[in-house]
Amino acid sequence: MALVVQKYGGTSVGDPTRIRSVAQHVAKTIREGNQVVVVVSAMGKSTDELLRLANEVSPTRPPRETDMLLTAGERISMALVCMALTDVDVKAASFTGSQAGIMTDADHTKAKILEIRPHRIREALDDGITPVIAGFQGVSYEGNITTLGRGGSDVTAVAIAAALGADVCEIYTDVTGVYSADPRVVPLARRLDRVSFDEMLEMAATGGRVLMLRSVEFARRHDVPLHVRSSFTWESGTWIVEEDISMEEAVVSAVTDDTSEAKITVAGVPDRPGVAAKLFRELANRGINLDMIVQNTNDNVTTDISFTVPKDDLEAARETCDKVRGDLGATSVTTDDNVGRVTIVGAGMKSNVGITAKMFETLADHNINIEMISTSSIRISCVVRADRVNEAVRVLHTAFGLDVIAS
Amino acid sequence: MALVVQKYGGTSVGDPTRIRSVAQHVAKTIREGNQVVVVVSAMGKSTDELLRLANEVSPTRPPRETDMLLTAGERISMALVCMALTDVDVKAASFTGSQAGIMTDADHTKAKILEIRPHRIREALDDGITPVIAGFQGVSYEGNITTLGRGGSDVTAVAIAAALGADVCEIYTDVTGVYSADPRVVPLARRLDRVSFDEMLEMAATGGRVLMLRSVEFARRHDVPLHVRSSFTWESGTWIVEEDISMEEAVVSAVTDDTSEAKITVAGVPDRPGVAAKLFRELANRGINLDMIVQNTNDNVTTDISFTVPKDDLEAARETCDKVRGDLGATSVTTDDNVGRVTIVGAGMKSNVGITAKMFETLADHNINIEMISTSSIRISCVVRADRVNEAVRVLHTAFGLDVIAS
Numbered sequence: 001m002a003l004v005v006q007k008y009g010g011t012s013v014g015d016p017t018r019i020r021s022v023a024q025h026v027a028k029t030i031r032e033g034n035q036v037v038v039v040v041s042a043m044g045k046s047t048d049e050l051l052r053l054a055n056e057v058s059p060t061r062p063p064r065e066t067d068m069l070l071t072a073g074e075r076i077s078m079a080l081v082c083m084a085l086t087d088v089d090v091k092a093a094s095f096t097g098s099q100a101g102i103m104t105d106a107d108h109t110k111a112k113i114l115e116i117r118p119h120r121i122r123e124a125l126d127d128g129i130t131p132v133i134a135g136f137q138g139v140s141y142e143g144n145i146t147t148l149g150r151g152g153s154d155v156t157a158v159a160i161a162a163a164l165g166a167d168v169c170e171i172y173t174d175v176t177g178v179y180s181a182d183p184r185v186v187p188l189a190r191r192l193d194r195v196s197f198d199e200m201l202e203m204a205a206t207g208g209r210v211l212m213l214r215s216v217e218f219a220r221r222h223d224v225p226l227h228v229r230s231s232f233t234w235e236s237g238t239w240i241v242e243e244d245i246s247m248e249e250a251v252v253s254a255v256t257d258d259t260s261e262a263k264i265t266v267a268g269v270p271d272r273p274g275v276a277a278k279l280f281r282e283l284a285n286r287g288i289n290l291d292m293i294v295q296n297t298n299d300n301v302t303t304d305i306s307f308t309v310p311k312d313d314l315e316a317a318r319e320t321c322d323k324v325r326g327d328l329g330a331t332s333v334t335t336d337d338n339v340g341r342v343t344i345v346g347a348g349m350k351s352n353v354g355i356t357a358k359m360f361e362t363l364a365d366h367n368i369n370i371e372m373i374s375t376s377s378i379r380i381s382c383v384v385r386a387d388r389v390n391e392a393v394r395v396l397h398t399a400f401g402l403d404v405i406a407s
Numbered sequence: 408m409a410l411v412v413q414k415y416g417g418t419s420v421g422d423p424t425r426i427r428s429v430a431q432h433v434a435k436t437i438r439e440g441n442q443v444v445v446v447v448s449a450m451g452k453s454t455d456e457l458l459r460l461a462n463e464v465s466p467t468r469p470p471r472e473t474d475m476l477l478t479a480g481e482r483i484s485m486a487l488v489c490m491a492l493t494d495v496d497v498k499a500a501s502f503t504g505s506q507a508g509i510m511t512d513a514d515h516t517k518a519k520i521l522e523i524r525p526h527r528i529r530e531a532l533d534d535g536i537t538p539v540i541a542g543f544q545g546v547s548y549e550g551n552i553t554t555l556g557r558g559g560s561d562v563t564a565v566a567i568a569a570a571l572g573a574d575v576c577e578i579y580t581d582v583t584g585v586y587s588a589d590p591r592v593v594p595l596a597r598r599l600d601r602v603s604f605d606e607m608l609e610m611a612a613t614g615g616r617v618l619m620l621r622s623v624e625f626a627r628r629h630d631v632p633l634h635v636r637s638s639f640t641w642e643s644g645t646w647i648v649e650e651d652i653s654m655e656e657a658v659v660s661a662v663t664d665d666t667s668e669a670k671i672t673v674a675g676v677p678d679r680p681g682v683a684a685k686l687f688r689e690l691a692n693r694g695i696n697l698d699m700i701v702q703n704t705n706d707n708v709t710t711d712i713s714f715t716v717p718k719d720d721l722e723a724a725r726e727t728c729d730k731v732r733g734d735l736g737a738t739s740v741t742t743d744d745n746v747g748r749v750t751i752v753g754a755g756m757k758s759n760v761g762i763t764a765k766m767f768e769t770l771a772d773h774n775i776n777i778e779m780i781s782t783s784s785i786r787i788s789c790v791v792r793a794d795r796v797n798e799a800v801r802v803l804h805t806a807f808g809l810d811v812i813a814s
Contacts (some may be wrong), residue, residue, distance in 0.1 A: 016464040053483070057426050062500075064489075065493070069483055072486075073479075075482065080460065080465075083465040083476075084463055086469050087467040092472075096552075120550070146501075
């Protein structure tokens with residue numbers, strides 16, 4: 001008997017019909033001889049609606065109260081899922097984050113899970129009751145209700161799966177799995193049957209939209225196999241698992257794209273130790289997340305430092321750079337929000353040479369200029385003009401043999 | 408410094424504008440030198456909407472999950488009230504029933520409060536924070552979320568007021584107080600400045616719609632002064648207090664009406680000890696609440712037993728009577744759902760004779776036939792034809808000098 005954690009996102013429980021469909025699937029999973037723990041998000045757009053309501057009430061939003069407000073969403077969806085389960089003869093009971101023992105820090109609206117105390121969930125399972133747990137929410141040690149921020153329901157599911165030693169954590173969503181590229185950009189993108197945690201991490205970090213980085217990191221750290229699949233077709237999707245030596249690795253598994261970031265260049269920085277550190281310390285103090293960082297020294301006297309930041313942080317980052325420019329002795333600060341990033345990811349890169357060359361050649365063949373490059377052992381990212389990103393993804397997808405062959 | 412518990416019903420927090428208005432009033436009460444504890448219901452029709460949603464999902468509604476679902480309502484309203492309070496510079500924090508220490512039995516959807524453990528509320532007050540508590544909800548000793556049934560938010564407010572030793576429990580609603588009759592029936596009805604607990608109990612039991620019996624009973628038992636008032640006009644309303652010997656009692660304070668019940672008559676019952684008991688035991692076993700019970704023996708051989716039940720229970724009550732009719736030796740069971748009750752209530756009745764006669768004469772003068780009578784020391788109820796109830800209320804209201812004199 002396997003223990004399966006099934007997480008259903010907002011679209012999967014978006015209306016009464018979908019909720020009944022979820023209940024049928026849980027019942028089927030149980031009939032097949034499994035124990036199931038369900039984790040749910042709030043229904044569809046209900047979180048947005050609650051925030052809109054809050055906006056009408058007050059421009060002031062104490063984070064503690066924002067959390068209290070938003071956690072109403074999962075409360076509704078999980079109670080409805082339990083009703084639908086009871087209706088198909090599955091004994092079920094809902095549990096808030098607090099009741100499920102999801103202990104977090106007190107950082108409202110973006111709390112981190114510190115510990116899971118799953119004794120009520122275990123008791124329910126022992127009693128033949130299917131627990132339906134509110135995703136996205138927890139409770140601080142002071143007894144205040146917290147939320148886990150974006151992608152929090154996935155984190156809840158993975159954390160519960162880890163705490164219970166589940167055999168798999170199934171993430172049900174409105175897509176059928178993880179694809180070799182965004183199917184809206186690459187019509188010939190293929191669904192991947194199997195991706196390693198490392199690959200998934202790189203994909204999530206570089207624009208893959210199916211899973212958030214946090215939940216993948218958590219799953220890898222606790223070695224919880226993930227299975228991303230559709231609650232609309234119920235077909236088998238993509239497994240995300242520990243890399244297996246026997247796995248025949250694709251050289252390149254996926255091509256991702258991201259146009260959510262902007263580029264900043266601080267030019268003419270004296271090439272002395274500690275100068276870059278000073279700049280990045282200031283940016284960190286402002287809470288600005290840097291992504292790609294590239295530094296090139298041309299003449300051993302000055303250097304240009306470029307990096308990318310989320311577009312929302314661009315103004316704050318530019319201000320910070322302007323402020324420290326004099327101290328650094330830099331000549332100029334320029335920004336560019338018309339850039340995009342294209343990335344190839346593949347565990348097989350580690351043991352294959354020539355991948356970088358092939359990527360650059362492919363882009364050059366299509367006259368796409370590369371402005372920044374960064375690499376890891378299983379990833380190569382290039383910053384290009386924003387209006388060339390989609391083309392870059394398509395040509396790389398073809399060049400690395402990822403296109404689905406029309407049958 | 409007085410400690411004031413303010414309870415705001417669904418219409419009082421029905422939309423963002425009303426919520427801001429509530430926040431202003433709380434802030435004003437605090438500026439006047441009081442400590443305030445707020446208790447809120449769910450916004451307007453949100454409970455109905457949640458039940459409608461549940462209905463679309465499943466005909467099966469486990470009570471535990473119904474409670475989980477419905478308690479989302481106060482969660483939303485209390486978080487929004489806290490945001491609005493923060494916006495007018497009142498430090499506020501919301502507390503679920505569980506966080507406020509409202510311990511109940513495990514009787515889902517109609518739980519009873521067994522104990523209040525208000526240490527978090529006290530701490531908040533000590534820290535200069537205005538607690539905003541979810542009405543209607545509590546938690547069982549097993550840690551399951553419960554709701555208190557109809558009128559539950561008032562019960563929460565009274566219970567919190569009792570536990571904290573508050574000076575007053577203010578019940579804010581969409582009417583300006585308790586009236587000498589339903590103003591929709593009697594345009595000349597007057598607002599009562601002061602009503603005793605006993606009178607209020609009789610009024611609540613006989614059709615008064617402002618307060619539920621439970622909360623008045625709770626307030627009387629714990630001697631919590633109630634002040635029923637409007638959150639639309641904010642004017643002073645009706646105080647419900649322990650009877651004061653020095654109070655100059657009105658002979659009759661109010662006339663109430665109720666057409667929610669039906670009458671059942673079991674005729675030709677042998678007039679022997681234990682026969683009526685057998686009938687009422689059967690009805691109690693079916694969970695049917697009886698109200699007025701009248702028995703008349705005509706000939707010392709058989710007797711007719713009549714009683715009223717809520718119309719919703721009429722079918723079940725009739726079935727039960729039919730089932731035991733043979734055992735009882737009764738000749739017939741008849742039902743009549745075309746009846747209504749008119750009641751006069753007044754603490755002054757105790758020391759005044761002739762009230763009953765005056766009531767009967769007044770009804771007779773208007774050719775209104777009395778079908779059943781029941782009395783307490785401060786109340787007389789008559790069952791009449793349903794289509795004569797409104798007229799009966801008006802003529803009694805005039806006869807007992809309750810009409811507002813047009814100025």
